[in-house]
Amino acid sequence: MSPKTLYDKIWDAHVAHEADDGTCLLYIDRHLVHEVTSPQAFEGLRMAGRKVRAPEKTIAVPDHNVPTTLDREKGIENEESRIQVDALDKNAKEFGVHYYPVSDIRQGIVHIVGPEQGWTLPGMTVVCGDSHTATHGAFGALAHGIGTSEVEHVLATQTLIQKKSKNMKVEVTGKLNAGVTAKDITLAVIGETGTAGGTGYVIEYCGEAIRDLSMEGRMTVCNMAIEGGARAGLIAPDEKTFEYCKGRPHAPKGAEWEQALEYWKTLFTDEGAHFDKVITLKGEDIQPVVTWGTSPEDVLPITATVPHPEDFEGGKVDAVKRAIDYMGLTAGQKLTDIEIDTVFIGSCTNGRIEDLRAAAAILKGKKIKDGLRAMVVPGSGLVRAQAEEEGLADIFKEAGFEWRLAGCSMCLAMNPDQLAPGERCAATSNRNFEGRQGYKGRTHLVSPGMAAAAALTGHLTDVREVI
Amino acid sequence: MDKFTTLTGIAAPMPLVNIDTDMIIPKNFLKTIKRSGLGANLFDEMRFDREGNEIADFVLNQPQYRETQILIAGDNFGCGSSREHAPWAIADFGIKCIVSTSFADIFFNNCFKNGILPIVLPKEQVELLMKDAEKGANARMTVDLETQEITTSDGEVITFDVDSHRKHCLLNGLDDIGQTMEKAAAIDSFEATASAVRPWV
Numbered sequence: 001m002s003p004k005t006l007y008d009k010i011w012d013a014h015v016a017h018e019a020d021d022g023t024c025l026l027y028i029d030r031h032l033v034h035e036v037t038s039p040q041a042f043e044g045l046r047m048a049g050r051k052v053r054a055p056e057k058t059i060a061v062p063d064h065n066v067p068t069t070l071d072r073e074k075g076i077e078n079e080e081s082r083i084q085v086d087a088l089d090k091n092a093k094e095f096g097v098h099y100y101p102v103s104d105i106r107q108g109i110v111h112i113v114g115p116e117q118g119w120t121l122p123g124m125t126v127v128c129g130d131s132h133t134a135t136h137g138a139f140g141a142l143a144h145g146i147g148t149s150e151v152e153h154v155l156a157t158q159t160l161i162q163k164k165s166k167n168m169k170v171e172v173t174g175k176l177n178a179g180v181t182a183k184d185i186t187l188a189v190i191g192e193t194g195t196a197g198g199t200g201y202v203i204e205y206c207g208e209a210i211r212d213l214s215m216e217g218r219m220t221v222c223n224m225a226i227e228g229g230a231r232a233g234l235i236a237p238d239e240k241t242f243e244y245c246k247g248r249p250h251a252p253k254g255a256e257w258e259q260a261l262e263y264w265k266t267l268f269t270d271e272g273a274h275f276d277k278v279i280t281l282k283g284e285d286i287q288p289v290v291t292w293g294t295s296p297e298d299v300l301p302i303t304a305t306v307p308h309p310e311d312f313e314g315g316k317v318d319a320v321k322r323a324i325d326y327m328g329l330t331a332g333q334k335l336t337d338i339e340i341d342t343v344f345i346g347s348c349t350n351g352r353i354e355d356l357r358a359a360a361a362i363l364k365g366k367k368i369k370d371g372l373r374a375m376v377v378p379g380s381g382l383v384r385a386q387a388e389e390e391g392l393a394d395i396f397k398e399a400g401f402e403w404r405l406a407g408c409s410m411c412l413a414m415n416p417d418q419l420a421p422g423e424r425c426a427a428t429s430n431r432n433f434e435g436r437q438g439y440k441g442r443t444h445l446v447s448p449g450m451a452a453a454a455a456l457t458g459h460l461t462d463v464r465e466v467i
Numbered sequence: 468m469d470k471f472t473t474l475t476g477i478a479a480p481m482p483l484v485n486i487d488t489d490m491i492i493p494k495n496f497l498k499t500i501k502r503s504g505l506g507a508n509l510f511d512e513m514r515f516d517r518e519g520n521e522i523a524d525f526v527l528n529q530p531q532y533r534e535t536q537i538l539i540a541g542d543n544f545g546c547g548s549s550r551e552h553a554p555w556a557i558a559d560f561g562i563k564c565i566v567s568t569s570f571a572d573i574f575f576n577n578c579f580k581n582g583i584l585p586i587v588l589p590k591e592q593v594e595l596l597m598k599d600a601e602k603g604a605n606a607r608m609t610v611d612l613e614t615q616e617i618t619t620s621d622g623e624v625i626t627f628d629v630d631s632h633r634k635h636c637l638l639n640g641l642d643d644i645g646q647t648m649e650k651a652a653a654i655d656s657f658e659a660t661a662s663a664v665r666p667w668v
Contacts, residue, residue, distance in 0.1 A: 016657035017650050023632045025650060027657050029668045037550065039500035048644070053654075057668075065498070080498035087500050124668060131549040131573060145573050147551035148502075149580035149643070157647045159654055163630070195485055196543035196569050229546065231572050252667035260667045295485045315484035315541045322483070412548075414494045421517075433489040433547060435512050 003270035005167045006236050007202045010142040010267070014125050016159055025159040029124040030141075032110045033060040033097065033151065035088040036414070037129030041152035042091040051095070053158045058097035059119055062088050063109045064414045066102050068377050068404035073103070081415065095155075108380025108406040111135040111348040115219065116380055118248025122237035122264040127154055132348045132430065134225040138218035139245070140237035140267045142202070145226060165231045166276040168201040169269075172209040174283035179464040181288075181358065182217030183350060183428070183447035185209065186224040188286045191299040192279060198230030201277065204269060205235050209283035215244040216354035223349045224430055227296040236268045288463050290335055291432045291445040293323035298432070302450070302462045306333045326434055327442050328422070335460050338444070342425035343374040343455040344437070345401075345448055347411035350428035351379025353386050355448040359428075360392040362452035362466055368400040369458030375402040375417070377409040399455070413437045426454040469582035470640035474563050475609040476536030478600035479526050486540060487547035488574060492556040505552055506559030527560075531603035535560075537610065539593065539600045540567040544585075545574025554581045564610050566617070568593050579633045580643065584612060586627045595619070612638055 004012070017025040031054075038060070045052070052058055065081035066072065076082040085102065092099035100107045106117065111132055114120040120136045126143035127133060129151040136143035146160065154160055170189055190197075203225050210221065218235050225233025242261060245251045252260045287301035298320075300307070308331040309320040324331060329338065345351075345359050356378065368374050376396050378384035384406055387393050393403050410417040411429035419425055419441025428451050432443040444460060453461040496508045514525050521528045527535055538544075538557075544567040545553060554577045557565070565578070566586045578585045588596070599606055599619045606620035612634060617625045636643065647654075661668065 013661075017653040019632065021631050023630075025647060025654065027654070027661065036497050040502050040551075043500070044644075050644070078498075084498055084500060121667070123665070129549060129551075131547065145549035147549055147554075147573060147577035147580060149551060149577065153644050153647065156644050157651075157654060158658075159647060161632075161643055161647065195546055196571075199543070199569055199572060226573075229543065229571060256667045260665070263665060295487075297485075315482060318482070319484045319541075412494050414497065431487075431489070431547060433487045435493055436489050439493075439512065439517070 003273040005269045005273045005275065006140060006204055006234055006267055007142065007167055008273070010123055010125065011164055013123065022163055024162050024164070026125060026162045028127050028154050028158055028160055029057060030114070030119050030126040031058045031154050032114050032126065032128035032133065033058060034064055034110050034128070034130060035062040035084045036064045037148050038091065038151055039084060039087045040148050041155055042095065044152040045155055050156045052097060052155045055096040057158065058155065059114065060088055060092045060097050061100040061107055061110050061113050062102055064408045064412065066407040067415050068407045068409045068417060070405060072405055105381035105385065108383065109348045109351060109408055111223070112351060112379035112383065115139065116248070116382055118245060118251035121245055121251065121260070122241060123267050127160060131226045132223050134233050135219050135223040135348055137222035137225065137233040138215060138235050139241055140234060142232055142234065144232040165202045166200055167274065168198065168203045168230065168277040168279070169275040170203050170205050171207040171278070171280045172205065172283050173207045173280065174209060175212070176209055176283045176286060179288050179449065179467055180286050181447040181449065182213050182220035184286055184289050186221045187289045187291070187296065187299045187445065188281060189279070190224065190228045190296050191289070192281065193228050195227060195295055195297045196229045198225065198228040201230050203230045203233045205233060210235060211238070214354055215240055216352040219352065220349055224296065227430060237264050288447065288450055290450065290460055292327065292329065292335060293320065294326055294432055294434050295323070296430070296432060296445065298323060300335065302335055302460060304335055306331050306335065308332065336462060337459065338424070339459045340424045340426050340444070340454055341372060342419060342423055343372065343451050344410040344425055344427040344429065345375070345451050346377030346379065346409055347429035348379065349430040350448050351377065351383065353383050355428065356383070356387045356392050359448040359452040360395040362449050362463065363399040363455070364395050366399055366456055368455040372455060372458055374400060374455045375404055375410070377404040378406050380406045410437055426451045426460060468580070468640045468642060471563060471582055471584050471612055471637040473609060473611045474536060475607055477532060477534055477604050478537035478539050478596065478608045479532040479535040480597045480600040481526060481538055481540045482597060484541040485543045485546055488545055488550050488553040489547055491545070491553040492550065497550055497552050502555050503559060505556035506561070509556040509560045536563055537608055538562055538565045539596045540565055542568045544570050546571040549573040551577045554578050554583055558583055566593060566596055579637060582637065582640070584610065584637060586617070588625065588627055592625050596625070
């Protein structure tokens with residue numbers, strides 16, 4: 001048998017039907033659902049008189065629209081947001097899928113809840129009507145975002161019409177330097193490949209620097225595979241993965257756990273398997289990075305300066321001019337001279353316990369810059385509870401941060417947490433697009449430590465100067 | 468789903484690279500529970516100022532491009548969020564075909580589910596079509612899916628590739644779910660085998 005990549009193995013184990021032209025029906029093991037991209041899908045089922053084929057494999061949780069202020073139990077003020085959350089509530093009950101309502105402590109960002117509850121396991125296929133579904137690839141699960149028509153298709157058939165992608169290997173060798181995190185790795189990779197470099201591929205991340213990451217860090221890396229254009233990002237499961245999964249509410253138990261473990265240990269890329277594209281980065285070369293523009297590929301080490309449009313080629317020249325103008329910057333300006341007025345720590349990229357620990361370590365016993373608005377939005381109610389137990393919440397509050405309830409919040413600003421026009425934010429989220437965090441808002445993507453460092457000084461700051 | 472066979476219409480040039488789905492339809496319009504009506508807010512933040520007035524130099528606001536049916540776009544069109552509201556808004560505006568050197572994966576898939584034909588062409592050919600589109604309303608292109616040809620206003624013919632299954636579905640306006648449900652026996656049998664091998668799933 002010819003050697004296979006991890007992606008080949010998961011793909012082969014899930015093909016329910018293959019047509020002559022290579023179009024496959026890929027069986028879906030877990031379907032995660034949130035309130036923004038599902039109402040039209042459930043409505044489609046209702047109109048056609050269809051049921052959810054596998055409600056036991058379907059997990060719904062509201063996250064995009066929900067307020068994260070402490071008074072949210074009084075309800076959602078914005079009528080449209082409320083209607084969407086109410087629709088999910090109703091659809092989850094009517095179609096009998098697993099559901100974590102806003103009032104449940106397990107509620108949170110769908111990509112944090114899935115792994116936390118043990119829904120996401122190695123070797124699975126996982127989809128969700130959300131591009132950051134790539135997160136779950138950290139477990140060696142084939143996970144990707146889908147549109148609402150595909151959400152309806154999966155609800156009705158538990159399959160997806162797919163053609164196989166190509167294989168790409170991204171190897172990060174060696175050790176990371178102090179102050180360099182999973183976020184810096186994933187941004188550095190996008191800086192290397194560009195936002196379209198991964199189009200048509202599934203990426204497998206490997207190498208010592210990836211192996212050394214915790215599960216939280218691996219989720220951060222895979223989360224942003226989509227920002228590089230890839231269909232999915234994968235990391236082969238290992239002892240860390242198994243340890244993370246063990247004992248989770250929906251992980252297998254007893255003899256089934258042993259059986260699962262035996263299978264999971266076969267989930268790696270065989271020696272000599274073919275990759276269509278290989279990229280190698282040296283862990284030692286990666287520095288703490290920050291985005292300066294309006295695309296995640298607009299990334300540079302914090303020690304750099306804002307680039308000149310003429311340093312680029314083709315269509316990117318105009319895009320860079322537009323980005324510099326939108327961001328209110330000057331070519332040649334030092335990145336560390338950029339003043340900010342908001343700090344956002346949270347999102348499916350960096351809203352897990354390890355992220356909060358990293359930020360709190362920088363902030364301990366210190367105060368944020370006067371006049372700055374800073375908030376921490378934990379990724380789930382359980383992350384929030386754990387952070388309170390570990391004393392992290394007190395560190396944030398004493399430093400001057402708002403300590404919020406779980407949700408997507410200012411990552412995409414569908415709830416009341418938004419930037420005003422011209423406001424500038426150091427954010428641990430995943431997209432710096434125009435208007436992403438609010439109309440005419442300006443976003444600089446950073447790691448949690450870098451966000452905390454910027455909160456202390458009021459400008460983009462090299463985290464290595466404060467650790 | 469609407470069929471896509473041939474289309475003759477105005478093409479608008481949008482050479483900006485990395486046009487993301489947040490630009491195509493900003494998040495404040497994602498709060499709908501319907502698929503319809505999003506065309507009014509297509510490219511909202513590029514098209515209108517805060518007071519709702521049109522921004523005159525935005526391409527779709529220019530008199531010659533108000534009836535655009537084809538977009539000629541810069542690299543990596545539709546990147547970012549998976550929101551199908553983006554193709555819904557595009558289709559609702561009246562645009563049925565987009566040509567670029569590359570599309571983001573999820574957006575590309577979403578187009579086919581909504582009767583929109585996304586066409587990938589090499590850089591030189593996209594540039595040629597961009598120039599043709601810059602001529603404005605008197606220059607109309609024709610896209611023929613059956614023959615897989617684009618004819619420019621000057622009569623130049625460019626051929627394109629399209630996945631055979633997707634072509635079949637677009638030409639006939641076929642609903643994916645109905646077709647997949649015809650393969651229910653294959654799914655049943657897969658499920659039975661898989662649950663024996665991986666009972667924890």
